[in-house]
Amino acid sequence: MSPKDLPRAYAKKCTSRLKAIQVLKDDENFSDVVSESQEVVEIASKGTLRLALIDPPHRHDVAAELKEASRVLGKQHFKVIEEIITANHWLRREREMAFYGADDFDPTEGYSLTDAERAFAYAKLTVELLHKLLEKK
Numbered sequence: 001m002s003p004k005d006l007p008r009a010y011a012k013k014c015t016s017r018l019k020a021i022q023v024l025k026d027d028e029n030f031s032d033v034v035s036e037s038q039e040v041v042e043i044a045s046k047g048t049l050r051l052a053l054i055d056p057p058h059r060h061d062v063a064a065e066l067k068e069a070s071r072v073l074g075k076q077h078f079k080v081i082e083e084i085i086t087a088n089h090w091l092r093r094e095r096e097m098a099f100y101g102a103d104d105f106d107p108t109e110g111y112s113l114t115d116a117e118r119a120f121a122y123a124k125l126t127v128e129l130l131h132k133l134l135e136k137k
Contacts, residue, residue, distance in 0.1 A: 007134060011044070041087050066085050083125060
């Protein structure tokens with residue numbers, strides 16, 4: 001297996017999931033847009049780490065490792081990676097609430113179109129970076 005095989009598989013999975021997230025968004029299922037976007041950002045971020053020859057950790061937020069990857073991948077990706085780091089932090093915090101809710105928080109009522117659009121934009125941005133990096137390698 002080459003170093004690009006797993007990131008390429010991640011990119012394929014994420015691209016399909018973006019289509020599914022669009023359906024969730026169209027159905028105004030905003031909490032699921034947030035939770036599914038978190039998964040896409042996580043998988044695509046881990047693909048990016050693998051392309052930077054960094055073994056991804058087994059946790060949801062890989063922001064610290066993305067900072068290291070930005071040094072390896074070059075300055076031209078710095079701004080995008082900084083935004084993806086923000087996405088990792090925000091979506092990790094929202095992940096459980098969007099999926100499960102809480103006694104005092106109904107996830108189907110607690111997320112807005114604005115939240116869904118923000119999460120979806122982060123997911124698309126992260127997948128776009130992974131595709132760009134795969135083209136270069």
